[in-house]
Amino acid sequence: MTRSELIAEINKKQSFLCIGLDTDLSKIPAHLQDHPDAVFEFNKQIIDATHDLCVAYKPNIAFYEMLGSKGWDILGRTLDYIPDSNFTIADAKRGDIGNTSRYYAETFFKAMDFDAVTIAPYMGQDSVEPFLGFSGKWAIVLALTSNTGANDFQMNAYNDGAPLYKDVLRISSRWGSEENMMYVVGATRPEMFKEVRELVPNHFLLVPGVGAQGGSLGEIAKVGMNGDCGLLVNSSRRILYAGDTEDFATVARSEAQKLQEEMKLILS
């Protein structure tokens, strides 16, 4: 999906919501536990109930890998089930030397048909570039993450006085453009968005950490939005596990709707 197509979807749905499909067999409703295809069935019902309210879905690959080859198959079928009008993000946080990153890119962009993959920047340019050569596909590079461990390296200052995450933004933004790169910036650090926007005014930001991790949607929108919206705000647990009975999908929809209505107000 291209940048202009993504912006059109945001405007049409009046939403910049991304739903994280972090589907955990131990957390899905009891009545689905014995279903022969429980994880896919859960995803299917969540997608049916929410696809008109969100612009993106983001399966967290760890939750599928832990199920082995069966999980990989569920991931593929989930991706196929998501409507083409939803942007899809493989939350994989990959990153390796060039020839290996090329295989990861082919896995997520060609063998599967994700629109985007999250990438860890530690290994530098040749680990990110293989993700940038596919039309309508995106590398979403970790800049400032929402976890406490972000303090260990990302927030440490370089000899030019800038913390690592700012060097990641400054240096890596030269490797691609706002048409094929986004950045992960956690909602738990709203005070940092101003500095992020000074370095990457036009890029989309994928923002985890609203809700369960404590970030506020209104506050993030105020400091993080740009003229094209420029935000995909992710919510996972708050929506997926809002209900734990047979009407879980209806309850999930109503949680997604609350966020979409808040986003509609913000966008107008």
Added chain:
Amino acid sequence: MTRSELIAEINKKQSFLCIGLDTDLSKIPAHLQDHPDAVFEFNKQIIDATHDLCVAYKPNIAFYEMLGSKGWDILGRTLDYIPDSNFTIADAKRGDIGNTSRYYAETFFKAMDFDAVTIAPYMGQDSVEPFLGFSGKWAIVLALTSNTGANDFQMNAYNDGAPLYKDVLRISSRWGSEENMMYVVGATRPEMFKEVRELVPNHFLLVPGVGAQGGSLGEIAKVGMNGDCGLLVNSSRRILYAGDTEDFATVARSEAQKLQEEMKLILS
């Protein structure tokens, strides 16, 4: 496998060779291309031919993921086929927020039974710690990688004057011990090993980049070894694709043997 068991294997085999199972369907010999289980058959013959000459095997997960659920199944069967006396490394370069990293750890250490996983440190302590709570299991953290992209961030200096990779060594080495952590240090930068050893004198180092990427085994051993050997030197393409006919495994063995004999001299 514990540290003392690993050291015992190194002494017994007079080898610190790790063979990277970066098995690429497009590079395996022509006579295997039509085999119904070509990648596993290739791995099996490589393992049969080399397991007494190397102490470790390191499948690069990208090469299996690109084959989808079938690749994940081949990875599992390859791991099961490797003798228990060989140390096994999932070269996955994972790293995510704590609860997700825990799932990656359970995938590689429990669902499968790898001895170690390679980890990208960008997300800090809570992304690494979930890999440290398994007896006899290891997190192998990227410090200084062998690719050109290592110059982008890893070599940049912090405000304390140390480049990022040294801060990764200094800070992350407090999270675990030499019994459950190793570091990736590329053979392409032998001049850096002295500084690495000042920070982590006792840790094992996993060293890629000997051979195809240009690093020299003798030079690395001189600057990187410690009293317990402290090195696992990886070779992938040089061994796997040494031959391309029906005797490829014999040719691979002879390449592995050259390295093992050089290592034997170094160890004595």
